[in-house]
Amino acid sequence: MKPAVLTGEYFMTGDVACAEGALAAGCRFFGGYPITPATEIAERMAIRLSHVDGCFIQMEDEIGAMASVLGASWGGMKSMTATSGPGFSLMMENIGLGICTETPCVVVNVQRGGPSTGLPTHGAQGDMMQARWGSHGHYEIIALAPSSPQEIFYLTITAFNLSEKYRLPVLIMTDEIIGHMSEKVIIPEAKSIKTVSRPKPKGRKDRFKPFAPGPNGVAPMPAAGEGYNLHITGLTHDEKGYPVMTVEAQTEMMARITEKIQRNLDDIIRTDSYLLEDAEIAVVSYGISARTSIAAVAEARKLGIKAGLLRLVTIWPFPEDQIRKLADRVKGFVTVEINLGQIHREVERCAGGKVPIFLVGHPGGTIIHPDSVVKMLMEAF
Amino acid sequence: MEEIPTPSKEQPHHPLDDLIRTDRIPHIWCPGCGIGTVFSACLAALKASGINLQKTVMVSGIGCSGRAAGYVKLDSFHTTHGRAIPFATGLKLANPELNIVVFSGDGDLFAIGGNHFIHAARRNMDITVICVNNLNYGMTGGQVAATTPYLAKSTTTPAGNPETPFNLPLMAYACGATYVARWTMLHIRDLTDSITEALCKKGFSFIEALSPCPVNYGRRNKQKPLDMLKLYQEKAIIKNDADPATLDIDFEKGIILGKFIDLDRPTFIENYDKIYRPSRLQENVPELNS
Structure with a gap:
């Protein structure tokens, strides 16, 4: 049995570091x-969660995985899932429910x-807009992009902290290269x-409204089984959580x-x-393309x-x-990313x-070489 | 002179009012719909079971029956279409103390959500699933479902259903459910007793409750609102322990009702604890310090 925080110095993949951060x-x-x-990430969590009295389940598909993550969150646990493009597509509806x-x-x-099954074993950054708008309707989301295994460890902690603070699903948009x-x-x-x-809410349970914003715009959140008789729905709802099918209710909920x-x-x-101060x-x-860019910027400076x-950490x-x-x-x-813009x-x-x-872009399957960024810097300016 | 008491202006209380969000009434269910009857059987069972209602959660998917979660005065979750069971799975795993009732319709649980039903039964997830089977998609106006009888009419099978419907109890049994029963909403006491039993039973319990949808199913199949209830009365064959393979719904030959399966096997959480979290098992508590 190992502790939740494996203090020490390791040689670790991004996927494993992500699980340890979680x-x-x-x-x-x-x-x-x-x-x-x-x-x-799932394999690491399957063994590590048993060390910390947590629970791992391999669901029947990514739709069920995302639904179980939401259920577990209302059950009072900090919860997560990890996937790649096709699974991310399947999770979209329940990310919207979240x-x-x-x-x-x-x-x-x-x-x-x-798109589609694509290049399962090769990296890309082609889901960045799906992260923003992949679920239907208008909404705000938080997505973070780590550039190294060390950073994914810390950003996974940040992702949980932001999700708990602002009560929403937070996305970590990494890639095969960092992951492996x-x-x-x-x-x-x-x-x-x-x-x-x-x-956690305070005060009378019968008066509690699960969606009445607190000082930072976010309501406190009880778990199921704590005596609040919560009603939680994906229908447009008021502060009480009750469905209300009016333009006013939609406007208020969207504002929240x-x-x-x-x-x-x-x-x-x-x-x-x-080197941005005098740039x-x-x-x-x-993400990974920022590391390409660091090498390119250093090289460009040498060339005058x-x-x-x-580097965007929050996307x-x-x-x-x-x-x-x-x-x-x-x-x-010059934007550098593994997609076509x-x-x-x-x-x-x-x-x-x-x-x-x-744009220095690439349709996916490989890291962008710093030379192509240097070339663009030389030719364009 | 004898004083005549003034009648109270207040509505008389229904014995189940304390389990209903009365501020959300009137409900959306149509006249002649059976969901409300199945819903009250469920509430009566929740009371009769003696389980801790503060630790009891109702989870629904989408559809007419899925609105039940919005009327019950318990912690209740109205999730996405077909996903009540995996949502309930996460809830149960995060807090095994919770009693979880999934209350939803046939379209939600067996078409879009069929995969989740299969796997939750296989895992023997400790939840109670109540399926209101009205033989069609009611909320969207009466389309064919995975339960619509062969040749029955719906808006998407206007000349008759070319498909074969599911035998739900057989499916539940085959997938590993440890409690399987079927009643109609007319058999209210049997239905209530079955739900009560299922709530108290460990493991994956499944109850199919046949229920009329006169507005969308009946209308297109030459059934007046009471005709379906007459069928429930006249064609019901109560046969506990019947072979699940014989339970296809055939209104000509008769519909077999009863409790078909009641067995015990370890739940997902019991097995998970045994293999992964032995410290949670009582006999292993001293090992916590090792």
């Missing part, structure tokens, strides 16, 4: 379904080449890890689930940078090109302000036509 964050339920390249019922949980997408690469991962002491748990994110952008959005060209990237990197909500501010001072942008369009939107913007 345990350190307090995750005690995993409902999954095997899929390359995310299976190793958003509508304000259910904290974490969904990891270890991206592979798509082995690197040094340092797991700190348990006491140095800050974990957040959903606030979108404003809790929009009003807390400073708390949610995380970015990182490299004339801003490279914007995330004043490039810098803005959704999109770091709009950061891009807008850069657009006022740089000569142009998804986050690129967001950068373009926020740059607002002030400066030119170029």
Whole structure:
């Protein structure tokens, strides 16, 4: 029996580091379904959850996996699942149920080449827009993109903390390359890890409203079996949780689930940078492609090109302000991602036509070589 | 002169009111629909079972029967179409103390949600599943279901159903359910007793409750609202322990009702604890310190 936090220094894959991050964050339920390249997260959780009195179940499909994760969250456990493209598609409807019922949980997408079955064993970053809009209806979501096994450990903890704080499914959008690469991962002491748990309601149980926003726009959340006679539905509902089929109720509910994110952008959005202070060209990237970009920026500097990197750690909500501010001072942008231009369009939107913007993209199946970024930096500017 | 008491302006209380969100009444169910009767049998059973209602949860999917979760005054979850069982699975695993009732319809549980039913029964997940079988998709206006009889008319089989319906008790048994019964909403006492028994029983319990849908099924199949109830009365053959393979619904020959399966085998959680969490088993508690 091992503790929840495996303090020490390891050589670990991104998938395993993700599972260890989840345990350190307090995750005690995993409902999954095997899929390359995310299976190793489920395999690690299957053994590790038994060490910490948690529960692992391999469900009959990804639809059931996502439903079980929501159920477990209302049962009072921090819960998660991990999948890749095809499974992510199957989870979409219940991710929407999680958003509508304000259910904290974490969904990891270890991206592979798509569409359809695509390239199961090869990495890509082609699900970034699906992460934003894949479930039907309008909503806000939180998605994080780690760039290394070490970072996925920490970002999985962050993902749980944000999901508990803002009561919604939080997505970790990693990829096959990070998931399967082995690197040094340092797991700190348990006491140095800050974990957040959903606030519990106080006061009279019969007066409690499970969707009445608190000071940060989020309601406290009891678990089933605590005497609140909760009613939780995916229908449009009022603060009591009761279905109300009116335009007014829809407007109010939508305000609740979108404003809790929009009003807390400073708390949610995380970015990182490299040589960006004096940069004339801003490279914007995330995940594995940000590492490509670091090498490219370093090389470009040697060639006398004043490039810098803005690394997006939070992808959704999109770091709009950061891009807008850069657009006022740089000569142009280059977006680097393993797709044919998804986050690129967001950068373009926020740059607002002030400066030119170029894409270094790839349809998927391999990491982008730094040389192609350097080439773009030399030719475009 | 004798004083005549003024009649109370308040509505008389129904004995099940304490289990109903009366602020959500009127309900959406049509006149002649049987769901309400199955729902009250379920509430009466919840009371009769003596289980801790504060630790009891109702989970529904989508459809007319799926609205039950919105009327019961317990912790209740109205989930996505077909996904009540996997949602309930997560709830139960996160908190095994909870008693979980899945109350939903035939379309929800056996067409879109069929895969989850099969696997929850196979795992012997400790939940009680009540299926209101009205032979069609009522909420969307009467389309063919996985339970619609051969040749019956629906809006999507206007000249008659070319498909064979499921025998639900056989399916439940074949998948590993440890308690299987079928009643109609007319057999209210038997239905209530069965639900009570199922609630108290460990393991995956399944109860099929046949229920009329006069507005959408009856209308297209030349059945007046009372005709289906007459069929329930005249064609019912009560045969406990009947072979599940003989339970196809045939309104000509008769519909076999009763309790068919009542056996014991370890639940998912019992097996999981034994293999993965021995510290949760009482006899192993001292090992916690080792």
